[in-house]
Amino acid sequence: MWCHVNKPTFLVAVVFLTRLPIKINSPVNDELLNDASRYFALVGLLIGLGLATIYAALQSLLPIEIAVILTLSAGILLTGAFHEDGFADVWDGFGGGWSVEQKLNIMKDSRLGTYGALALCLIMLLKFQLLVLLSxxxxxxxxxxxxxxxxxxxxxxxxxxxxxxxxxDGQSKVKPVAQYLSTSAKESVYLCALSVLLFAWLFGLLSLWHVVAMVACLWLVRKLCVLWFTKQLGGYTGDCLGAAQQIAEVSVYLMCLKVWL
Incomplete structure (x- = not known):
């Protein structure tokens, strides 16, 4: 269970998803990264708590729009734009490539193309506007x-x-990424997500029907991502997971806007 945290594995998850200067003493390999994926949602919770604290402090001192921009900037600094980079690479690859090999080569290229730049600008503008409206x-x-x-x-x-x-090819990865989830890892991920929803329900922030609607929305986003990635690549890459995270993040903001305003 995620509440019984294995510290070395959890630290790998933190280092993988953030830019916090944490030293890992043990060697990191594919098996350890696969196991660390059980804590990705928990790391997301900690990132969310950190950004919520930053926003709460800034909104009392600055105009709302500035507070939102600085909070989004803090998130980018904290994560190194890890997921945003994947989101942009996916749009560059899917928009500019014809074959699977071309798409993967474009996604591996460190340069940013038109599709990726436009997609990144639009999703950041969407995040900004949604958070301002929620304010x-x-x-x-x-x-x-x-x-x-x-x-x-x-x-x-x-x-x-x-x-x-x-x-x-058999040896080259576009980006380091976990390739399987054990049953216990899946349970840990889902338990963390459901615990956050339960917290929101218990404190009256979401009704039971709103919780169900949010789960249904995320299930639909997940289904659409699977169909999209399968059609384009026949599977997923690390960039695809980053794109999925960004799309799901915006979807949650949209659901919150629908529920609360």
Whole structure:
């Protein structure tokens, strides 16, 4: 269970998803990364809590729009734009490539193309506008940040092993990525996500029907991502998981807006 945290494995998850200067003493390999994926949703929860704290402090000192921009900037600094980079690479690859090999080569290229740049600008603008709209009540963006960063990483992690992992050849990965989820890892991911939803329900932030609607929305986003990635690549890459996280994050903000305003 996620509440019984294995510290070395959890630290690998933190280092993988953030830019926090944490030293890992043991060697990191594919098996350890696969096991660390059980904590991705928990790391998302901690990221959400950190950004919620930053926003709560800033909104009392600055105009709402500036507070939102600085909070989003803090998130990018904290994660190194890890998921945003994957989102942009997916749009570049899917938009600019014809064959699977071309798409993977474009996604591996460190340069940013037109499709990726436009997609990245639009999704960041969407995040900004949604959080500003939610700021009608000061604490709602805080709850939305916690929900979105936890649930989006849980959804993206659930794609691991669901469809085949795709790479350019037998040795080359586009990006380091877990390739399977054990049963216990799946339980840990889902338990963390459901615990956050249960918290929101118990404190009256979401009704039971709203919780069901949010789960249904994320299930639909997951289904659409699977269909999209399968059609384009026949499977997923690390960039695809980043794209899934970004899409799910925005979906949660949209659901929060629908529920609360």
């Amino acid at each position: 009608a009540t000061w604490y709602l963006p805080c709850i939305a940040l916690i929900l979105a960063h936890t649930l989006s990483r849980a959804m993206a992690t659930s794609l691991i092993g669901l469809i085949p992992y795709v790479q350019l």
